[in-house]
Amino acid sequence: MKKFQKKEENFTCDHCGTINYGDGWTDHCHNCLYSKHVDNYPGDRRNKCHGLMEPIGIIRKKEEKIVYECIKCKTRKICRSSKSDNRQEILKLLSQPVDLSQ
Template sequence: MAKKFQRRVENFPCQHCGALVVGNGYTNHCPRCLWSKHVDTYPGDRAASCGGMMEPVLLEGPSPNYRILHKCTICGAERVNKVQAEDSTEALLNLANNPHAPLGKSFNVVTGEEFDPLKVERSYENPDADIGDMESNLRKKR
């Protein structure tokens, strides 16, 4: 049975904004623009054949456990990733104030079944927390 997580320390140029991203083994998105690339089936395995750009479409979760929902611009796959300390506060606030998540349903591109990509991840004490105070929480974190 293959491992579901493989830590890979890799630096990479962001294919969205051009920033050089210094990886730490858990880095999966650009801290400047928050975009990612669809290269993994499971974190670090580099098994996804799509290779599409993963747009940050939604910021969700209570402080300090914010997460970014990324959606592939080619195949539509969705992944939830933790916000990292080095992520741009400006980019996070922009995403919180201007989410790009389409209204409608998400579907598993393999099975065609409807799913909620955030529901599986939701394990916080207060899953319905208001993100209205996000700016002050993000600035405290820095």
């Protein structure tokens, strides 16, 4: 069962104030990579937490995925990074090993 939903919307980043133009899959800020805890499943916007999700690390397999931790409720989630993401921030995350055990 796929629960991914496409949403096209622009949003202003709560962390750095950058305006992000939604391409339908945007779920995090391309500048600072922060995301927001609004989904139970990607795109459903059903989570009531609305805490900022901090990028804490990168998993590198076939593609790069960003590991997030909500600063409010400590929920972790993993998101695909996109081509327009700030490379510098990605590299910074890659340089800090992260403990991914829940």
